[in-house]
Amino acid sequence: MGWIQRLFHKSQTAIQDDKELRFHLEQLTRDFVAEGMSEQEARRRAKLDFGGLDRVKEEIRDIRRETYIDDFARDFRCGVRNLAKNPGFTAVALLSLTLGIGANTTVFAFVKGIFLQPIPVKDPSTAIVVFATQQTADGTVLHFLQSSYENVKDYREKNDAFTGLSVFMDEPNQVDLPGLTAPIFVDVQLVNWDFFEILGVKPSIGRSFGPDEDLARDPRPVVILSHGLWNMKFSADPHILGKTIRLNEKDYRVIGVMPKQFDQAGILGSPAMWAPIAMHSELVTDMRKDFFPMRRARIGYMIGRLKPGVSLDRARASMNALGNHLVEEHPKDNAGRNVELVPLSKTNVAVGRRSVFVLVATLMMGIVGMILLIACGNVANLLLVRTIQRQRELAIRLSLGASRGRLVRQMMTESLLLGFAAALLGILCAYWMRSLVWKLLPIGAPQGYDFSLDGRVLLFTLTLSILASFLFGLVPSLRASSSRQLATLRDRTNAPSGRWYGFRGMLVTAQIAFSLIALVGAGLFIHSLRNAQRVDPGFETKHELIVALDPGRNHYPQERAEKYYRDATEKVRALPMVSGVGIANYPPFLLSMTYATFPEGVDTSDLRNTSQFPVVAVGPGYFSSAGIPVLRGRDVNIDDDAQTNRVVVINQALADYAWPGKDPIGKHLLFAGLNQNAEVIGVVATVKARTLGEPPQPLLYVALKQSYSPNAFLYVRTKGDPSVAVPAVREAVRAVDPATPPIWEIGVASFLDQNFTAPRFAAELLAGFGALALLLAAIGTCGVMSYSVSQRTQEIGIRMALGAQRVDVLRLILSNGMTWVVAGVLIGLGASVFFTRSINKLLFGIGSFDAGSFFAAAALLIGVALVACWLPARRAMRVDPVIALRCE
Numbered sequence: 001m002g003w004i005q006r007l008f009h010k011s012q013t014a015i016q017d018d019k020e021l022r023f024h025l026e027q028l029t030r031d032f033v034a035e036g037m038s039e040q041e042a043r044r045r046a047k048l049d050f051g052g053l054d055r056v057k058e059e060i061r062d063i064r065r066e067t068y069i070d071d072f073a074r075d076f077r078c079g080v081r082n083l084a085k086n087p088g089f090t091a092v093a094l095l096s097l098t099l100g101i102g103a104n105t106t107v108f109a110f111v112k113g114i115f116l117q118p119i120p121v122k123d124p125s126t127a128i129v130v131f132a133t134q135q136t137a138d139g140t141v142l143h144f145l146q147s148s149y150e151n152v153k154d155y156r157e158k159n160d161a162f163t164g165l166s167v168f169m170d171e172p173n174q175v176d177l178p179g180l181t182a183p184i185f186v187d188v189q190l191v192n193w194d195f196f197e198i199l200g201v202k203p204s205i206g207r208s209f210g211p212d213e214d215l216a217r218d219p220r221p222v223v224i225l226s227h228g229l230w231n232m233k234f235s236a237d238p239h240i241l242g243k244t245i246r247l248n249e250k251d252y253r254v255i256g257v258m259p260k261q262f263d264q265a266g267i268l269g270s271p272a273m274w275a276p277i278a279m280h281s282e283l284v285t286d287m288r289k290d291f292f293p294m295r296r297a298r299i300g301y302m303i304g305r306l307k308p309g310v311s312l313d314r315a316r317a318s319m320n321a322l323g324n325h326l327v328e329e330h331p332k333d334n335a336g337r338n339v340e341l342v343p344l345s346k347t348n349v350a351v352g353r354r355s356v357f358v359l360v361a362t363l364m365m366g367i368v369g370m371i372l373l374i375a376c377g378n379v380a381n382l383l384l385v386r387t388i389q390r391q392r393e394l395a396i397r398l399s400l401g402a403s404r405g406r407l408v409r410q411m412m413t414e415s416l417l418l419g420f421a422a423a424l425l426g427i428l429c430a431y432w433m434r435s436l437v438w439k440l441l442p443i444g445a446p447q448g449y450d451f452s453l454d455g456r457v458l459l460f461t462l463t464l465s466i467l468a469s470f471l472f473g474l475v476p477s478l479r480a481s482s483s484r485q486l487a488t489l490r491d492r493t494n495a496p497s498g499r500w501y502g503f504r505g506m507l508v509t510a511q512i513a514f515s516l517i518a519l520v521g522a523g524l525f526i527h528s529l530r531n532a533q534r535v536d537p538g539f540e541t542k543h544e545l546i547v548a549l550d551p552g553r554n555h556y557p558q559e560r561a562e563k564y565y566r567d568a569t570e571k572v573r574a575l576p577m578v579s580g581v582g583i584a585n586y587p588p589f590l591l592s593m594t595y596a597t598f599p600e601g602v603d604t605s606d607l608r609n610t611s612q613f614p615v616v617a618v619g620p621g622y623f624s625s626a627g628i629p630v631l632r633g634r635d636v637n638i639d640d641d642a643q644t645n646r647v648v649v650i651n652q653a654l655a656d657y658a659w660p661g662k663d664p665i666g667k668h669l670l671f672a673g674l675n676q677n678a679e680v681i682g683v684v685a686t687v688k689a690r691t692l693g694e695p696p697q698p699l700l701y702v703a704l705k706q707s708y709s710p711n712a713f714l715y716v717r718t719k720g721d722p723s724v725a726v727p728a729v730r731e732a733v734r735a736v737d738p739a740t741p742p743i744w745e746i747g748v749a750s751f752l753d754q755n756f757t758a759p760r761f762a763a764e765l766l767a768g769f770g771a772l773a774l775l776l777a778a779i780g781t782c783g784v785m786s787y788s789v790s791q792r793t794q795e796i797g798i799r800m801a802l803g804a805q806r807v808d809v810l811r812l813i814l815s816n817g818m819t820w821v822v823a824g825v826l827i828g829l830g831a832s833v834f835f836t837r838s839i840n841k842l843l844f845g846i847g848s849f850d851a852g853s854f855f856a857a858a859a860l861l862i863g864v865a866l867v868a869c870w871l872p873a874r875r876a877m878r879v880d881p882v883i884a885l886r887c888e
Contacts (some may be wrong), residue, residue, distance in 0.1 A: 053652035062703025075413040093379045097422030100375030102429030103368040107462045112360045113451040117348050120261045122200025127344040135336035146298035146354045162304035163317035166192035169300030186272035198305045206241045206256030219278035224256040229272040266347035273718045295333035296672050316341045336608035367769050370514040376472040377507040378780040384477035389577040408477045416475025423465035440650030505820045514826025515777040520832040523853030524771035525763040531845035538687030544748035545722040552710025571732040577725045580717040582622030585709035598670040600659035610672050617707040625717045633682030640703035646678040648862045723746040782868040785817045789872045806877040817869035828874045
């Protein structure tokens with residue numbers, strides 16, 4: 001209390017001296033005014049000379065500051081001693097909080113890596129990606145499409161919203177590098193010369209492209225390397241500038257290397273190198289090579305930088321007006337087309353699926369948030385128990401003059417100590433959890449994101465621990481500092497009031513409700529996964545093998561590549577364990593090429609009458625080997641080549657869409673981008689094209705000889721287990737050309753199983769979180785019931801002395817505990833209905849109420865809670881009435 005005495009002394013001195021100080025202050029002020037100063041300046045000068053009051057106030061503030069520091073140090077030492085004296089309480093509290101904070105830290109690290117990844121360009125909010133849109137005849141608008149190069153040139157020259165606008169398109173190319181015996185495939189991004197100027201990024205070595213290197217009439221074969229390619233394949237050669245590398249049998253001069261941090265730039269991706277768009281005739285190897293002069297065709301996206309003072313809304317209006325003008329200028333090619341603008345900073349995930357990613361992130365953060373709330377409920381219950389146990393000590397402190405604020409501060413210091421300790425342990429737990437989650441991530445998951453526990457994650461964890469500390473510590477602290485504690489000095493029983501039993505029961509009810517929601521989420525995703533695995537894709541899976549062929553890597557011309565495909569097919573078909581072989585340019589569910597198509601009988605001058613259909617190029621025998629029934633017409637054959645009229649096989653979904661109720665055989669489709677007609681020669685059954693959960697999708701099958709592909713896939717139908725046939729198939733293909741062996745072989749069943757990795761990952765992760773929530777809720781329920789039994793020992797003894805049987809005691813304890821549990825289950829079931837509706841788009845084959853998942857989760861939770869209540873109840877059954885009543 002010494003600081004109070006010092007403060008009182010200083011205050012009295014200041015009061016006694018106040019009149020004298022003020023007298024001298026007024027006298028000095030008058031003297032300064034007499035010397036010619038203004039009254040305001042005179043008063044300021046006098047206060048500088050007589051700053052006694054200010055000095056006293058400053059000393060008082062120093063005393064208080066020192067006192068606060070001393071009190072905090074004292075509270076800190078006291079909190080450490082109290083936690084050390086109760087190792088059981090401390091261990092259980094830290095375990096609960098560590099699991100809750102660790103789970104939140106882990107999930108936030110992944111959310112941060114995906115959504116908060118910084119885009120390595122100058123001011124990414126004003127770097128705008130320009131997508132094309134297409135309105136169809138029925139009014140549907142297709143979003144996030146590519147633009148034609150002719151439209152790109154008009155947008156570049158005529159817009160008034162951007163300081164610059166560049167196209168960018170990715171093209172895989174084979175590159176011969178020094179020291180490698182075979183070429184490798186890398187992504188080359190074709191861009192306009194001002195691409196890097198627009199982004200505000202300069203090469204770390206060398207320079208960017210110049211205007212003269214992007215001239216269509218005189219393109220220059222130059223490239224800029226990514227830092228990763230330069231470091232891995234060129235050993236970070238500082239003299240790389242001016243050297244040449246071979247891309248598609250042509251030499252390109254290296255003029256620059258991009259900075260290391262220029263990686264994962266949203267939709268711009270992480271290409272290995274960049275080349276001028278004017279080199280497209282050399283670097284584009286598929287049919288898009290012929291698309292550049294076609295205004296109807298789509299080849300790439302655009303990126304621009306807003307002009308100073310131009311808002312996104314103004315730029316959107318300006319670009320839409322320009323799009324409407326291009327429709328008027330070129331109605332046949334641009335009807336229904338326009339553009340939409342998206343900031344580059346919002347393209348860290350696929351823009352068309354951003355809402356799904358946001359929903360998944362919200363789901364995961366919500367689940368781990370509930371886990372933390374359950375953990376906080378456990379610790380709050382434990383603190384309430386300790387408060388009841390310490391109520392006599394706290395009452396003595398209050399009676400000796402301690403203020404309520406002083407007690408609250410001391411109790412909150414203990415809570416903060418627990419929170420900070422749990423934060424440190426939670427970070428260590430997150431390191432382990434992150435490694436575990438990374439192993440569970442689907443094959444092909446994004447690899448360039450930063451999921452490290454960096455400063456933002458640590459700040460999140462620290463903030464979370466502080467919030468959690470107040471959440472679980474505030475109510476026990478207020479209860480501990482209540483003036484009602486003085487009543488315990490008269491009451492020797494230490495019996496807590498019934499309302500605190502009720503409050504602790506409400507905590508258990510909340511924990512049970514949160515746990516049920518987490519368990520229902522796990523059950524829903526497990527059920528969704530099972531539904532997806534039972535879906536019939538419409539093609540053969542059990543006895544099908546896919547073999548990847550790539551004659552393009554050895555620079556085969558089309559004629560030689562087609563002979564290679566034919567010879568490989570015949571060699572494999574001759575094997576005794578093979579019953580059929582076909583060929584296509586895509587494996588299942590990896591379709592990327594689409595054609596803008598006019599069905600016969602519509603106005604082909606209006607692009608709004610087109611539809612975008614996925615396209616697969618197939619060879620003879622594909623449908624029979626893939627197990628896809630031909631319903632009408634015929635399959636493609638060896639005579640369907642570049643010298644004959646184009647033909648197309650359609651699936652039943654496309655037939656129903658284009659010619660409902662009519663026979664489509666002999667009808668024609670016009671491919672808008674190619675300006676070519678194709679005759680429908682067959683109709684096949686509809687299969688799953690891109691996802692197992694999709695509704696029937698229209699699909700085109702064109703002849704491989706009429707749509708050449710430098711790589712293809714053999715569909716091999718075997719008579720037994722496909723894995724047994726792999727060695728023989730591999731050797732048969734190798735025998736065709738030892739220099740061009742198959743790239744890989746995989747059974748269709750295994751290939752499809754990879755499509756389940758994402759839903760399986762979600763199911764496994766939510767099952768883990770559900771189990772964690774269940775464990776924490778069980779610990780909380782068991783703890784509350786154990787303390788309840790210990791406090792009711794005398795009551796139980798009296799009941800048993802009056803004739804109550806053990807089963808009566810068991811029924812009493814279980815009924816009290818299960819009342820809270822059942823209430824929590826009912827609340828949780830009601831909340832789970834809304835929860836299911838909010839995530840319904842993530843589930844497959846599940847409505848707004850999945851009775852199996854709901855009731856299974858409720859039954860599991862009630863069973864675990866029953867065990868958690870039974871353990872303390874069993875102890876109550878063994879109470880000896882004589883011992884329980886001895887103190888009476």
